[in-house]
Amino acid sequence: MKPRSSRIAAAAATLVVLAGFATACNRGSDSSSAASGGGKPKIGIDLPRADSDFWNSYAQYLKSGVSSEGLNILPVSNSGNDVTKLVANVQIFQNTGAKAIVMAPQDTGAIATTLDALAAKKIPVVSVDTRPDQGQVYMVVRADNKAYGTKACEFLGKQLGGKGKVAEFQGSLDSINGRDRSQAFASCMKSQFPGIQVIELPTDWKGDVASAKLQSTLAANPDLNGIYMQAGGAFLQPTLALLQQKGLLKPVGQPGHIAIVSNDGIPAEFDAIRQGQIDATVSQPADLYAKYALFYAEAAAEGKTFQAGPTDHQSTIISLPNGLEDQLPAPLVTKDNVDDTSLWGNNVGH
Numbered sequence: 001m002k003p004r005s006s007r008i009a010a011a012a013a014t015l016v017v018l019a020g021f022a023t024a025c026n027r028g029s030d031s032s033s034a035a036s037g038g039g040k041p042k043i044g045i046d047l048p049r050a051d052s053d054f055w056n057s058y059a060q061y062l063k064s065g066v067s068s069e070g071l072n073i074l075p076v077s078n079s080g081n082d083v084t085k086l087v088a089n090v091q092i093f094q095n096t097g098a099k100a101i102v103m104a105p106q107d108t109g110a111i112a113t114t115l116d117a118l119a120a121k122k123i124p125v126v127s128v129d130t131r132p133d134q135g136q137v138y139m140v141v142r143a144d145n146k147a148y149g150t151k152a153c154e155f156l157g158k159q160l161g162g163k164g165k166v167a168e169f170q171g172s173l174d175s176i177n178g179r180d181r182s183q184a185f186a187s188c189m190k191s192q193f194p195g196i197q198v199i200e201l202p203t204d205w206k207g208d209v210a211s212a213k214l215q216s217t218l219a220a221n222p223d224l225n226g227i228y229m230q231a232g233g234a235f236l237q238p239t240l241a242l243l244q245q246k247g248l249l250k251p252v253g254q255p256g257h258i259a260i261v262s263n264d265g266i267p268a269e270f271d272a273i274r275q276g277q278i279d280a281t282v283s284q285p286a287d288l289y290a291k292y293a294l295f296y297a298e299a300a301a302e303g304k305t306f307q308a309g310p311t312d313h314q315s316t317i318i319s320l321p322n323g324l325e326d327q328l329p330a331p332l333v334t335k336d337n338v339d340d341t342s343l344w345g346n347n348v349g350h
Helices: 004-027 053-069 083-095 112-120 145-159 176-192 207-220 232-245 267-274 286-301
Strands: 042-047 100-103 125-128 139-143 164-170 196-202 226-229 259-264 280-283 316-320 323-328
Touching: 042 053, 042 083, 042 286, 053 232, 053 286, 083 100, 083 112, 100 286, 112 125, 125 286, 139 145, 139 286, 145 176, 145 226, 145 259, 145 280, 164 176, 164 207, 176 196, 196 207, 207 232, 226 232, 232 259, 232 267, 267 280, 286 323
Parallel strands: 042 100, 100 125, 125 139, 139 323, 164 196, 164 226, 226 259, 259 280
Antiparallel strands: 316 323
């Protein structure tokens, strides 16, 4: 689990972002300010959580985008991984005149009724990173999460030469992301690397749960030689701390090294790759999530529409039963390209 000081710092960083949003929103009532968003349709934004470096970076990119685009943003809320809070926050947006709403529901099954209610009120929704199972959405801004699982499997399988045991920290399986990554990883391992045993460890995206389960797994499987972390922002630090404590944090290339592949693309993962602590990560584009969440929210509020097909930003919009999804690129990062300046993880503070 992250040290208490790190959790406090992460939460404080998000509070600063929220305060900045609130200030920008208050300025929005001043029609004399060109950058205030005055005259533009109101947009509601709910942040999903404050306990992840990835989501805190997303919040910072949102703040920057709101400022640079001069959008009219209602006071930003944070649902703290609680769908009940998300529903309440959305009601406030609705009551205060939102013409579009940006959210990232962590429980993708429980938000359907709220989405249908918003659709009935003609308030379009942009869902970031997660695809609601049901309920109408204007646009899902997301990377191909099945590709996350497949890329992690293919890299890890080759690193291990197709043999060994891999612990998989699964995200919450009531989330489409957790399901997509888990199913793709399992399917790839079964078809391409049948000699590797996958030990599935559900975690609900919680670092302390992952650490506790890894400790038990290592006790029962001292020959474990691989780990797949579905979210580096939640799992990286507790995993490295546990391996260090047990004398198992061997650098890449040394005997006894446990090959580790992650998902997120946060700066800490890049540092861990440079130090040889982990082997790779799939970079989840926090910067593009924020950029296109705001882009589609403003477009939705203005009544614009989109169609399935290639975009002008190296992605593809696909049709869903309940809307559209813009699948943004998410590259695999290894020691060979970890210093690429186009990666968002190389352009934010630690």
